[in-house]
Amino acid sequence: MTKADIVAGIAEETGLERAEALKAVESFMTSIKSSLANGQNVYLRGFGSFVVKERAEKTGRNISRNTTIIIPAHNIPSFKPAKTFVDEVKNKVKVK
Numbered sequence: 001m002t003k004a005d006i007v008a009g010i011a012e013e014t015g016l017e018r019a020e021a022l023k024a025v026e027s028f029m030t031s032i033k034s035s036l037a038n039g040q041n042v043y044l045r046g047f048g049s050f051v052v053k054e055r056a057e058k059t060g061r062n063i064s065r066n067t068t069i070i071i072p073a074h075n076i077p078s079f080k081p082a083k084t085f086v087d088e089v090k091n092k093v094k095v096k
Contacts, residue, residue: 036077048081
């Protein structure tokens, strides 16, 4: 499923024009990104949580040069689905 599919589905379900639905989806994604960039987690009850995780400094390898490099500590975005979300996917998804 792509963003265009999501926008089309929202437009069909709500009766909004596609341009308005696209604006809403873009605004939603921008809000989540800016909140995470400011270090604020986003909690959507029944759906999941977008959180900022801190990665510790670690040693890595540059295989092409056969050298050791230090990867500095950094923050990354992460998504943790809600239990109800996980249960619904487990019960409805059929593996081919």
